[in-house]
Amino acid sequence: MTLRAAARNAVGAAFERAIASGRLPDVPEARAAEIEVSRPAKPEHGDLAANLALRLAKPLRMAPIAIATALAEAMVEVRAADPGSAIGTAEAVNPGFLNLRFTDAAVEAIVDHARREPAGWGRGTGASSGRHVNVEFVSANPTGPLTVGNARGAFVGDLLARVLEAGGQRVTREYYFNDSGAQVRNLGASVLAIREGRDVPEDGYHGEYVVDLAAEVPDTVVAARTGDDAEEQRAWAAGRWASDRIRKGIEASLASLGVRFDVWTTEGSLLEHGWVDRAIARLREGGHLYEADGATWFRSTAFGDDKDRVVIRSNGSLTYFAYDIGYVTEKLSRGFDHLIYIWGADHHGTVARLRNAAEAMGFDKAAVEVILTGWVHFLQDGQELSMSKRAGTFIALDDLLAELGADAARWYFASRGANVNMDVDIELAKKQSSENPVYYVQYAHARIASILRKAADTGLAAAPSVAGSLGEGPEGTLARVVARLPEVVEDAASAQETQGVTTYATELATAFHAFYRDARVVDPDEPERSAKRLALVDATRISLANALALLGISAPEQM
């Protein structure tokens, strides 16, 4: 149990006690109040503060401070009945907060726990623990290398997956390839054109990589065909070959970012296995489809959308939306409790129809979640860079990462909300990458590793427990930050965000650096105190390493 959970329980118990002892009136409405504790901005206000008294003022018709005082008195009795209580003191202060302070023993126990089970420290405490989630992200079309524009989705998706896993959920990372659309044919036609010295067609691809593909495509792939559609056949063959080649490159790029996928699904396979047909049949059986203007429509407006949506065009071909509903059916058939799609903000218009279709097919709409990532504007010399694979005017993700480093890029995206737009000046980013806060955190980790090496050389070892060492010195401050990791992970998993983790890692590094300044760790003249401090510092190292691992960032032993 986290210290925060213990504090909530204690406040709840104190509330019950205050009613039982007649200090507070028994009002049903008040009993329904949720117990909340939060970290005060100022350390002198304690480790946690409860606002219960402020919330109860109206239903109890009492002054907040009077309620807080009653709770504080009741807390004394609760503690007396529970010698192992994590709460040391509870103080009622104006305007009505109940400021709580942990016992050193409770904090020490948590720190010892971190060292006893370093691998699991901080993990597995989320609210949706046990849920099996599918996270689909990147899913860039195989018509060109990943660009810096794809970086957002790659990191947001991977970070989300890591956070959910840390919260005890099972995650399947999935990549969807649109491998059979007209764009693949266009890519093939572009490859052929360059190979044969013709101009690239109007809706073709102009990037440097197409020239490379044209030089490498085997003769057998683009051999002459017969029949009326001979050129069409050649374009498709070249396109399939090229997109397969590009796909391998995409996988390699993602691997270098530390992003891996469990499942790769192709558009072609959905069709092949009948998922699209089954989904359409399912909608038809439910009476959610109708014919108009020669096309087949989904009655999305019946579920709150502002327009109905075409599923089958009047020429008989399937819309992208048709594949979407086939895919959502296929995913849910695999037994996931929850689906998360990571899409760019430009796709927000398609969210409603997808969720509506899922509902129409009898699935739980709430199980289909779409996270839209904000736009990243890349600037060079104050000018916005366009990111067009078709025009060939893009910056390859590989090139940027080679200069920034995956750790710095990960931190950059992890410390920002997924849905905010941001401006990135390429030159500025390269210049400032060495000033990325990630190195501040990694430095703290490396510094501790160095201290531990030094201690080993000196013949000092960490004590098995920090018990009895927190007292008044600098130890207590650092230990209390260490102890918060499980709460940080819990919050990250339930909010499905990583900003809290980067903030925490920075705070922990700051707390350690301050501790390092004030407390000499390796001191042969004080072997017992050194052993205790080594234990605390080791727990700090574990916490830093786990926080960084949660973000997919390395924790170096030296820098």
Next chain:
RNA sequence: GCGCCCGUAGCUCAGCGGAUAGAGCGUCAGGUUGCGGACCUGAAGGUCGUGGGUUCGAGUCCCGCCGGGCGCGCCA
């Protein structure tokens, strides 16, 4: 025009309805006869876009307006 997202320090961004709104970078002034100076201490810098409302309490919730982005196809 309609819908969604965003607007917080010079810059990039944090901030479950709670106490004097924070961090990094940048700027300025300092710091090590001890374990890593990629560190530490301090200072300057804010009408939280704006006007109302709800609340004991609003950067946070609601409404209007202003500014920016995206979307409103039988494109993907």
